[in-house]
Amino acid sequence: MQLEAAKGDIVGLVGPNGSGKSTLLRTVYRSLRPADGVVRVGGDDVWELSARTAARRTAAVLQDAGTTTGLTVTEIVALGRTPHHGLMGRDGAEDREAVTEAVERCGVGPFADRDYATLSGGERQRVLLARALAQRPQLLVLDELTNHLDIRARFELLDLIRSTGITTLAVLHDLDLAARLCDHLVVLHEGAVVAAGPVLEVLTPDLLREVFGVRGATERHADGVVRITYAAEPLALDREAEPAPAER
Numbered sequence: 028m029q030l031e032a033a034k035g036d037i038v039g040l041v042g043p044n045g046s047g048k049s050t051l052l053r054t055v056y057r058s059l060r061p062a063d064g065v066v067r068v069g070g071d072d073v074w075e076l077s078a079r080t081a082a083r084r085t086a087a088v089l090q091d092a093g094t095t096t097g098l099t100v101t102e103i104v105a106l107g108r109t110p111h112h113g114l115m116g117r118d119g120a121e122d123r124e125a126v127t128e129a130v131e132r133c134g135v136g137p138f139a140d141r142d143y144a145t146l147s148g149g150e151r152q153r154v155l156l157a158r159a160l161a162q163r164p165q166l167l168v169l170d171e172l173t174n175h176l177d178i179r180a181r182f183e184l185l186d187l188i189r190s191t192g193i194t195t196l197a198v199l200h201d202l203d204l205a206a207r208l209c210d211h212l213v214v215l216h217e218g219a220v221v222a223a224g225p226v227l228e229v230l231t232p233d234l235l236r237e238v239f240g241v242r243g244a245t246e247r248h249a250d251g252v253v254r255i256t257y258a259a260e261p262l263a264l265d266r267e268a269e270p271a272p273a274e275r
Contacts, residue, residue: 028220030213032166037188037195039209041202043239046215048198049170055196056087056168068166082110086159088152090171096144100135100154101126103143107161125161133157133187149180156184160191169197173204206230206245206253214238226253 032038040048053059054066057073066073068084076084086107107129108122118126130136133153138146143154152172159167169188173181181201185208188195199205205212205226212229214222216238222229230245235255242258 028223030220030223032194032196032211034194035192036210037197037208039205039212040196040198040215041200041205041212042215047218048215051215052087052168052170052196052198055166056085057081079110083162084164085166085168086162086164087168088155088159088170088172090174096142098143099140100143100146101130101139103154104129104135104157104161107158110162125163129157129161132160132191149176149184152176152180152184153187156187160193165194167191167193167195169195171198171200173199173201202230202239203255206255230255 030038040051042048050059054061055068055073057078060074068081073081073085105118105122105126108118108125111122112118130139133156135150135153135157138150143151146154156172167188172188173184176184181204185204188197189208197205197208199208209226211224212222212226213220214229214234221238222234227245227247230243232242232244235241235243235245243255245253245255247253
């Protein structure tokens, strides 16, 4: 199966735990060479590009980024320019412009001089996104970016991602957030792609039941946001109910 992301689209990778979402993502940002198939960004096989060229095209924000101490927010964001001039290169006017623009867009200016390690979870995620935007990539790759954030921080971060206009491939655990953010979804189950396409066409009641084990329906509300309504009753077991013990 061929999966494509059009320019400016946000494509979500969803599926139960262990279905292969993060593994697929790793092949895109050159952390794991695929056993079969080709990953192309900007028309080129990413594994035939130099590491620096590939890094200029694809920026990744990962859930296990760790806690960096001793660097300010601005210094963290400036690391996004590394693929453009190397570790020993000097920042030029374009680099400074890219960093300033990313800091402003992600709203991290008020704590630009603070140590990154002192920030809250939501603030750190904004800084990491700013670092990725400073890279000025063609493709933005996000792995569970909204984990451990409160609901307001999640919505603010999703709106920020949407506003960038950058083609985005995102692993999302929360189906409601995926439906709200994404133009298209790719559903993985047991290591295979089982559905791909526009959100409303993919998240059908049958798929929600068979892949995620829940009863639900998806619809686009008047405000344009796609929402999932879940049924309260649990799914019946696949096997027939065992007969009740005979009365003695």
